[in-house]
Amino acid sequence: MPEINKDNKKIVKVESGHRISEYVKSNEYIAAIVDGTLHDLSDVLESGRDAVLIHVDSEEGMRILRHSAAHLLAQAVTEIFPDALPNAGPATDDGFYYDFRMQPIGMEDLSKVEERMREISSKKLKIEKRELNKRELLELFKNNKYKIDRIMENVKDGTSSTVYSQGEYVDFCRGPHVPETSYIKAFKLLSIASTNYRGDVKLESMVRIYGTAFPDEKSLKLYIKNREEAAKRDHRKIGAEMDLFVFNPDRAPGLPLYTSNGAFIRNQLIDFMRNLNRENGWMEVCTPHLFRDTMWKQSGHYAKYKDDMFLFTLADGDEYALKPMNCPGHITIFENSPHSYRDMPVKMSEFGTVYRYEKSGEVGGLSRPRTFTIDDGHAFLRPDQIKEEIGLTLDMIMKSMGIMLSGWPISFDLSLMDKNHPESYLLQYKCRKCTHIIEPVRKSANASDIQCPECGSVDLEPDFSVWDSATDQLRSALVSRNIAFKEFEGEAAFYGPKIDVHVKDAFGRSWQLSTLQLDFNMPRSFGLYFINSESKHETPIMLHRAIFGSIERLIVILLESYFGKLPTWLSPLQVYLIPVSEAYADYASEIEKMLKSRGIMCILDLSSETVGKKIKLIRTKRPSYICVVGENERNNNTITVRNRKDSQVTLAVDEFINKLTKEINERRIEQSF
RNA sequence: GCCACUGUAGCUUAGCUGGUUGAGCAGCUGAUUCGUAAUCAGCAGGUCGGGGGUUCAAAUCCCCCCGGUGGCUCCA
Known part of the structure; x- marks a missing residue:
């Protein structure tokens, strides 16, 4: 994620009866905060106020942009799949998603949806807010049970709330949003996932579409590039290349x-x-790695994590569990x-x-x-x-x-x-009547289920x-x-x-x-x-x-x-040693012996390949140092050393070993040569 | 468990609209003894994840299963 400029704050004085947008010249400002609450730019203020404009590059601005992008996604999906019922679509830390009740779709559909989003964006549809009372809201969304659920939960009887519309599409939402669809231009749909209504596996499954949006194309590209770069650095790939660990899904699923x-x-x-x-x-x-179930019952792990524990019963009926903690x-x-x-x-x-x-x-x-x-x-x-x-x-x-x-x-x-929620925690209580201190307990949320052991009062004060x-x-x-x-x-x-x-x-x-x-x-x-x-x-x-x-x-x-090029003290291949030909194998072996006697992880490659090929093929193993010895080195008792950054130096063997030992013992990140 | 994507030799991969798989690297054998990102030649290696179906014919089309990868917390 690009750095967010938190100082992009601009304050304008809005006179009573005027829209905030009348004071906004740049379309880099997309919403405003007045008296601590978020407002659309189209809002009319009833009395004169300072409005803090939200820049699209700010953290808040990005969330608003992405939330608007989620609406754009929902509009495109419902246009292409008229049966799709939108549920909810918030902004996340680095993008947005929207959940729909619909037939499962594939990646081909995703590009169609994205294309439609671009069309809608370029139409520059105004994103308009309307205030409706609860009855009107229920009427408007009568065909979408998910929206009805949300209205029932969030709008009290006799009060009203807002809907946002862009073209034909209307969503129940508290906003704010960007002023029009063209503000959403740098976006990309990323993946499809299955989820359940309210995250509950017992409820119906829904299609979740993930995407991200940025203020400009450049930041979006950077984000995508970072994602790809991170994928290239996947530890599983590096681990396989460096031969660090093995997974066997049949014999030991999930066990490295x-x-x-x-x-x-x-x-x-x-x-x-x-x-x-x-x-x-x-x-x-x-x-030990396993204990009787009795201990886990006493610790409370059994009650809470039973389904996530490896439990087993022996022939004599005793139950054991591998320790989760x-x-x-x-x-x-x-x-x-x-x-x-x-x-x-x-x-x-x-x-x-x-x-x-x-x-x-x-x-x-x-x-x-x-x-x-x-x-x-x-x-x-x-x-x-x-x-x-x-x-x-x-x-x-x-x-x-x-x-x-x-x-x-x-x-x-x-x-x-x-x-405000003392019942969520293990707390000591004090009896208001007799001032007796009650040992720490966790009260249940609603009930007055605890009484003072001295006087029986339930009038307890959290301490x-x-x-x-x-x-x-x-x-x-x-x-x-x-x-x-x-x-x-x-x-x-x-x-x-x-x-x-x-x-x-x-x-x-x-x-x-x-x-x-x-x-x-x-x-x-x-x-x-x-x-x-x-x-x-x-x-x-x-x-x-x-x-x-x-x-x-x-x-x-x-x-x-x-990228696998670990600091030398962590590297399983600290020195990869190559003699230029068989004639120098003895000299190389001497060096190998010295390195090994210092505990340095070293491989001496005496195979008959060329130096160039050995260097080429060892690269995936990420050696800290590649060392070559030949006629020159043998004559002068030196070694030629190439580091992780491919820079090369020839120096005395003693000096090399001493400095390398120091580098390892001091756990240095930077290399000595 | 659910959804999407994916599964051809140890690794990377070719195989178009169906005509029983082609390569590079690694491995092995031999030659080469070489100065910093691949010396040459040869050999071997594949139940195309598994099972079923359609077909004269399936790696390819259909169904089921099994792995792998991403996601399944962020509430209008």
């Missing part, structure tokens, strides 16, 4: 097998994180011994391989496998230790991202609770103090590291607030890596405690944290972003 090359990359990443864990007091543990295993270790407040925090880490039964259509490559390994960690904390521990974990994140993905934009999201304190500590940990972050209200898990870390690659794709989640629930459901300074049992707070996230996904990110 790593070759020695792939295993090398994994192990390098794991070694790196293992050291970082040690430096930061995360003690490595090792837990590592936390209960770590809890089992924690439980085994008493803990004083002085020993806290207790921090366990594990490269924990988990198994999740993803639905058949959802698995694919390393990005959506059915087994993956998390650089998992669970800290058992006293309530006052959150800030310190989060701060240290943020340091680990900054350090590891700097080493692996130097210079990539990183963003931090802090997810908070929505205090946010634990959440507030935890959230403040997360926030101040971020602030203490000078980290910019965004807050998202209502995005917290029911059991606690969290911080998510995303990185953005060279193609503008955002990837989630680290997560830090506080958990007030699991320590409670397992009855965990530590002995506090008053010799009383106190429940610890758990921190679930992963820095890489899944190692599989990290490998995907590294392969796709480096």
